Amino acid sequence: MNDSSNKRSSGNIPSExxxxxxxxxxxxxxxxxxxxxxxxxxxxxxxxxxxxxxxxLSTSEPxxxxxxxxxxxxxxxxxxxxxxxxxxxxxxPSSGSNTASRTPDAQPTETAEKLMLVSPNGDAPSTQAVGxxxxxxxxxxxxxxxxxxxxx
Amino acid sequence: xxxPVSGNQKDPERDQMIDTYYREHSRELWALFYSMCSDAExxxxxxxxxxxxxxxxxxxxxxxxxxxxxxxxQNWLRDVARKKSNSCGLLPGLDDFAGHRESAEDILxxxxxxxxxxxxxxxxxxxxxxxxxxxxxMDWSAAQMATVMDCSAAAIDMRLSRARRRLAEVLTxxxxxxx
Numbered sequence: 001m002n003d004s005s006n007k008r009s010s011g012n013i014p015s016e017x018x019x020x021x022x023x024x025x026x027x028x029x030x031x032x033x034x035x036x037x038x039x040x041x042x043x044x045x046x047x048x049x050x051x052x053x054x055x056x057l058s059t060s061e062p063x064x065x066x067x068x069x070x071x072x073x074x075x076x077x078x079x080x081x082x083x084x085x086x087x088x089x090x091x092x093p094s095s096g097s098n099t100a101s102r103t104p105d106a107q108p109t110e111t112a113e114k115l116m117l118v119s120p121n122g123d124a125p126s127t128q129a130v131g132x133x134x135x136x137x138x139x140x141x142x143x144x145x146x147x148x149x150x151x152x
Numbered sequence: 153x154x155x156p157v158s159g160n161q162k163d164p165e166r167d168q169m170i171d172t173y174y175r176e177h178s179r180e181l182w183a184l185f186y187s188m189c190s191d192a193e194x195x196x197x198x199x200x201x202x203x204x205x206x207x208x209x210x211x212x213x214x215x216x217x218x219x220x221x222x223x224x225x226q227n228w229l230r231d232v233a234r235k236k237s238n239s240c241g242l243l244p245g246l247d248d249f250a251g252h253r254e255s256a257e258d259i260l261x262x263x264x265x266x267x268x269x270x271x272x273x274x275x276x277x278x279x280x281x282x283x284x285x286x287x288x289x290m291d292w293s294a295a296q297m298a299t300v301m302d303c304s305a306a307a308i309d310m311r312l313s314r315a316r317r318r319l320a321e322v323l324t325x326x327x328x329x330x331x
Binding site: 018038040 | 170171174179186192193195199200203207266269270284287288289313317319320321323324330
């Protein structure tokens, strides 16, 4: 294998100079341009963000947990108080007169005594005069209101 | 190549050392990974992955950082190769044409040529690919390559010549049109 045979282009086989140029061009395009740039550290920022999120989690957890705990305790106390009030009211019907007086039978008489009627006939159609001018309620319904003509 | 500091999460000296090392050696690592997988983007991802893992590494001090990064990148490439046999299938290297004045037809033709050469490169063995990548991507001398590959400069020249010829044969078999 001597140099002359290497540099000779035989048939379709290219010469060494051709191959030299071909390979130079090939690797000029093949070599990534990123190799000329400085080293990137995406992992560092990823780590920092991960650490930051962990810090956020670790700081938020202690405050979040008592808050929810307090809410649970407060709502439990409220429910307990409500149920205590209801229980007390249920246990005292015999001693108190308030609940007994609210039975359906007793209600009409009491309300009848307490309520004040506006008209003695209540909802019955009125034929009596309600005002000084002797106009009944039925008559007032049929009155048509028109603008009054002014006397000149 | 030793890393004096390892284990501290926020260590400006260590960060500085990683930056410097990346600037000086990322291209070499890319070339070595490329010679393993023949995929420029995947090799670049392997470089990034190796450096990121070292950045996150907080274990025993690393005695030979280059060997450590190479091992991590190689393992990553193997894992990726196991998961997917082919790359994503997008037209590779199109980003490199951004800002150029080539027409869409020229870009397509160039991309096709790149694909053909890449395919032919895959036909070569890893050592042949390695010398080609070191020579044409990193512009290394035979002496530099000899140090990395643990052989003589003359052997590197022989291997380089053989690799070029073999590549030319594969390209010719594929019907590649030389300009």
